[in-house]
Amino acid sequence: MSQQPIQSPGPVELSIRSKLTALLQPTVLTISNDSWQHRHHAAMREQDGSNQETHFTVNVVSEQFKGKSSMQRHRMIYAALSDELAQGLHALSLKTKTPEEVPPSES
């Protein structure tokens, strides 16, 4: 894993966290900002490129996913984040599980 500058969460990350928490009451919610790995796109943008919020990996464990297919789970998340996706948020890598689905070694 390449070195990443440590940064405090930007507005998009905070929004992802608050919206998904409200929607899913997750037992686990980890958000990782991968935008830095795509920083070469930054030459195109007007911002200074230091806290890009374009690509995230989101790992959610929630009871709300029970009985739903992966596609349905992903759609729930996309719907909650439609404003962000219409603006700068460009890509989401999603891992969605119910508490029962998490392997014992991880819980």
Next chain:
Amino acid sequence: MSTNFHEVVDVPHFQALLSEDLNRVSLLNFWAPWAEPCKQMNEVVKELANKYEKVLVLQIEAESLADITESFEVEAVPTFVLLRGHTLLTRISGADAAALANALAIHAHAPPKALSQTNEKASVGTNGTYAPPVSETPEELNARLKKLMNQSKVMLFMKGTPDHPQCGFSRKSVAILRDHKVEFDSFNILTDESVRQGLKVLNNWPTFPQLIINGELAGGLDILKEMAESGELQEALA
């Protein structure tokens, strides 16, 4: 001497020129002095700059402006990128003068509204190549999308082509399909902005790549990974 043609000097120069007018169409010409086809295409580009005075034409020496070259994921010269503001309209790889002229004919006019309501029909390219309609009704677009989705049992709507993917997620999707010996067809959404935006709406899915099985959205890279690991992918194709 037209004032819409510029040889880009550095990144700030590039950004300043683009930011002057975010509704303006720009043509980026990535070239190198040692590549023979670039000499001809540079002449073509100059002629197009004269013809389309409102288009900003930026000549970018790919190797000396590596940051810009990388940010557009340009891997070979010549490559042409057409933008409106910062939005990618289309890209053309290789010395294809006809395709480039075509692309300008389609995009270099007043900013289109998405899914415009006019009845203008497609213009045919200079040597008879097909150009996607300049404007189509939402119904026409959706019909075209459904046809594309059913083009093959497995369709991957991706950025770039299977042999030249333009994004890491698209690249990985191709790799998984190939590893599992899945026969599939693909469509490069970077070449057609209406398909790119239309598919997001039709499939209610905001990102690419999109994997379509039997004419229906199966999901993106994450779901493809899960399906491959669980065996669900082979079942779906049996």
